[in-house]
Amino acid sequence: MRTGAEVTISKEAFETQVLGILGPLHGVARRLTRNETDAEDLVAESVTRAWRARGSLADTGAFRGWMFRILTNTFISERRKALVRPREELLVDECGEEEGAFSIFERLHQPFLLWFSNPEQEFLDKLLREDLDRALAALPEHYRVVIVLADVEGLKYGEIAETLDVPVGTVRSRLARARSALQRMLWTVARDHGLQPSRAAGTHR
Amino acid sequence: MSDTDDMGCERALTRLLEFIDRELPDGEHDSVERHLRTCRSCFSRLEFESRLKQRLSALSAEDAPSKSRDRIRDLIKGF
Numbered sequence: 273m274r275t276g277a278e279v280t281i282s283k284e285a286f287e288t289q290v291l292g293i294l295g296p297l298h299g300v301a302r303r304l305t306r307n308e309t310d311a312e313d314l315v316a317e318s319v320t321r322a323w324r325a326r327g328s329l330a331d332t333g334a335f336r337g338w339m340f341r342i343l344t345n346t347f348i349s350e351r352r353k354a355l356v357r358p359r360e361e362l363l364v365d366e367c368g369e370e371e372g373a374f375s376i377f378e379r380l381h382q383p384f385l386l387w388f389s390n391p392e393q394e395f396l397d398k399l400l401r402e403d404l405d406r407a408l409a410a411l412p413e414h415y416r417v418v419i420v421l422a423d424v425e426g427l428k429y430g431e432i433a434e435t436l437d438v439p440v441g442t443v444r445s446r447l448a449r450a451r452s453a454l455q456r457m458l459w460t461v462a463r464d465h466g467l468q469p470s471r472a473a474g475t476h477r
Numbered sequence: 478m479s480d481t482d483d484m485g486c487e488r489a490l491t492r493l494l495e496f497i498d499r500e501l502p503d504g505e506h507d508s509v510e511r512h513l514r515t516c517r518s519c520f521s522r523l524e525f526e527s528r529l530k531q532r533l534s535a536l537s538a539e540d541a542p543s544k545s546r547d548r549i550r551d552l553i554k555g556f
Contacts, residue, residue, distance in 0.1 A: 287553045291546065298543040299536070312545045316552055323556050377525045383518055392525045396532060404536060422498065423533040429500050448494060455529075 281326050289335045290319055296336075296425060297343060303420045304347045306409045314350070318343040340425065341435040344417065348436075351413070373448075374456040395462065403465070407457040415450035422447055484508045489519050497527050 281289070290297075297318070301311035322342045329338050380392040408416055408424075421427045421435065422443075429447075433440045489512040495501050496509045513520050543549075 283553065283556060287550065290549060290553065294543040294546060294549060295540050296537055298545065299540040303536075312548065315543075315545060316548065319549055319552060320556075323553070376529075377522050381518075381521060381525070383521075392521075393528070396525070396528050399532065401536060401539065404532060419533070423530050424537050426534055426537075429498070444495070444500075451494065 281329055281332060285332065286323060286326065289332065290322075290339070293336050293339060297339065300340060300343060300420055300425055301347070303405070303408055303424065304344070304417065314343065314347055317350075318346045321346055337427065337431050340421070340427065341431070344421065344435045348417075373452040374459070375452070376455045376459055379459070399458065399462070403458065403461050407454055407461050410457050410461075411450065411453055414446065415453050418443065418447050419450045419454055423451075483515065484512050486512070486516060486519055489513065489516070490522070493519070493523060493526060497523070497530060 294315075297315050298311060301314040301318075302308060305311045305314055318339070322339055325342065329335065376395060377392050380395055382389075382391060408419065411419065417436070418432060421432050422429070427435070429440050429443045432443045432447075436443070438446075489509050492501060492505060492509050496506060499506070501509065513523055
């Protein structure tokens with residue numbers, strides 16, 4: 273719906289904006305879909321939807337957030353179509369998935385060795401980009417979406433809440449659980465590489 | 478609450494991730510910051526969680542330019 277007072281974005285400006293964030297858009301699409309071809313299709317579909325919805329763009333300064341929202345929503349609605357029992361699958365969130373929060377720091381940190389070594393920092397140093405991507409890809413979807421938006425792309429909680437159409441409190445708690453799940457996944461990925469240090473010397477909570 | 482009251486580790490840790498995300502209200506942000514100045518173990522944890530987040534955000538910065546530029550340009554041309 274267009275009002276007479278506002279000018280909707282021109283095609284040239286739209287193209288400039290889209291191409292300006294195409295890298296990150298593609299990155300989010302790839303991390304959500306976990307598949308290069310699907311990612312390209314998702315970006316194309318989202319750009320088409322964005323053009324159709326250009327009247328809802330408040331101002332060009334908000335383009336990035338607006339475009340990420342449309343991309344995320346396109347992803348979610350495509351996924352809903354693909355699932356046999358969409359409501360059940362997508363709403364899995366609360367039910368006893370974690371055996372308590374997982375913390376790499378708590379596993380590795382050794383306060384008494386502070387001046388000589390920093391095992392948790394070494395852990396991070398040895399992680400490769402592909403380890404992080406692999407861990408992200410292994411996360412359940414509802415966790416992967418919030419971590420990609422919050423930590424990879426730096427969206428604020430409020431923006432994410434709007435995108436997913438949930439309260440900010442839900443974003444907060446889901447993100448906390450998602451990060452715990454990610455750390456658990458990274459721990460496993462590291463172990464598979466043989467990167468996990470022995471815990472023989474450490475105090476362990 | 479006086480300026481010198483410390484919020485303690487337990488309270489600081491429950492707010493740590495939101496602190497890193499800069500999503501705490503100002504007063505709480507300052508309280509956490511004050512605690513981190515004096516508590517070595519919480520500060521170490523802050524360093525770790527911050528660095529992990531930096532590694533994640535670097536994934537975006539280091540992504541290769543999209544190969545689908547031409548496809549998107551053509552798509553928009555057709556709008």
